[in-house]
Every structure is written in C-alpha cells, then in structure tokens.
Amino acid sequence: MRCPFCGDEDSRVVDSRDSESGDAIRRRRECGYCGRRYTTYERVEEAPLLVVKRSGAEEVFARAKLLNGLLRACEKRHISLERIERVADEIEGELRRESVQRVTSAEIGERALRHLRDLDRVAYIRFASVYRQFDDIDEFQNELARLDEPVRAVHTDDTPADQPVRAVHTDDAPADRPAPARHTDDAPADQPALTGSNGGRGHDS
Numbered sequence: 001m002r003c004p005f006c007g008d009e010d011s012r013v014v015d016s017r018d019s020e021s022g023d024a025i026r027r028r029r030e031c032g033y034c035g036r037r038y039t040t041y042e043r044v045e046e047a048p049l050l051v052v053k054r055s056g057a058e059e060v061f062a063r064a065k066l067l068n069g070l071l072r073a074c075e076k077r078h079i080s081l082e083r084i085e086r087v088a089d090e091i092e093g094e095l096r097r098e099s100v101q102r103v104t105s106a107e108i109g110e111r112a113l114r115h116l117r118d119l120d121r122v123a124y125i126r127f128a129s130v131y132r133q134f135d136d137i138d139e140f141q142n143e144l145a146r147l148d149e150p151v152r153a154v155h156t157d158d159t160p161a162d163q164p165v166r167a168v169h170t171d172d173a174p175a176d177r178p179a180p181a182r183h184t185d186d187a188p189a190d191q192p193a194l195t196g197s198n199g200g201r202g203h204d205s
Helices: 063-073 081-097 105-119 121-131 137-147
Strands: 011-018 024-031 037-043 050-052 058-060 102-104
Touching: 050 105, 063 081, 063 105, 063 121, 081 105, 102 105, 105 121, 121 137
Parallel strands: 050 102
Antiparallel strands: 011 024, 024 037, 050 058
C-alpha cells in the first residue's frame, strides 16, 4: 500500500477492526519510511451507486467527497476523525442496504444533517449553511429554530403509534374481572372475606 504522504510502499498494519456498520475492515497503517499513519478500508466490491445532482447530472457516489464535507463542517470541533469516518460509513451503509441504484444529492445531504444534529450543533449549522446555500442571516436563524424543535416521540414497544399503550395488571386476575376474595385467618367463617385494598381491581401501570 503506497503511503499518501511520501509515496513509499513499505508499511505495516498497527490496528485492524470491523467498521461500525460491519461492511468493511478498517486498518491503521504506519509508513516504514516516514513513520506517518493513515487509514485504509477493505470493502466488498458492489454495484456503483449513482448520485443525481441538482443540475440533473449523475456521478458515481464517492465516500471521500461525503467525508470531506463532514470534515469541513467539523473543523476545530472536538470530534475525532474516527467518529467522523463512522458517520460517513453509516450514511453509505444506509444507502447500500436500501438497494437503490440512484440517490439524489439532496437525500445524502439530509441524511448527513440528521447524523450531525446528534453529533454537534455547530457542525450541523456549518453543513446546513453550505448544503442549503444560505444567503442571509434570516436563513441561519430559521435553521437554528429548526434545530431547537423537539424530536418527535418514539414508541419503545411494538404498540402502533395510533393506539394507546395497553395497561398491565400486577396480579393474576383478568383485566375485566375483580380479583378473587381472600379469607384471613382471623375472620369468622360466617363473615364475608376481606378484599384487597384496591377493591379487587387490577393496578394500571
């Protein structure tokens, strides 16, 4: 593997691990001549993914181009290169898993913004200003307002979003029947049994 800094072909692998998405092997190499380190990836060769630009022109998806945009947005932020590379991997992995042959540059930009929103707010605004081509301060303010909007609630179980969460009962009684009466040792046999403190009704969770 040729060193990108000095061009020497002598290098050694100092670290090797699977990418976050599991579709590539990430290797850290050290040049035997200049001593500098760089990253290489081993990936399965796949059908090319075409990107449709705003002009209508098409080009082959280039991970390096996406990564460069993320790096510019994250410049001078306390975000590791490994974390930024992981974002690029996740975006590419999402597109590959959807088995699409063409994707618009707008879709890639929106996916990048979704990841950056959770990663760093400053990086998000930087990326949005270039991607959405802000012309004045009002557009910045509008984007900041969008950034502060709460994220929609997500159901954490399998209940459909348009149905209420099912109540859970804490005893063994069916939800539509009262719990069976309980006799206490001190209650005379000819007196009615005592019921639970909740009148025999199950507890709503």
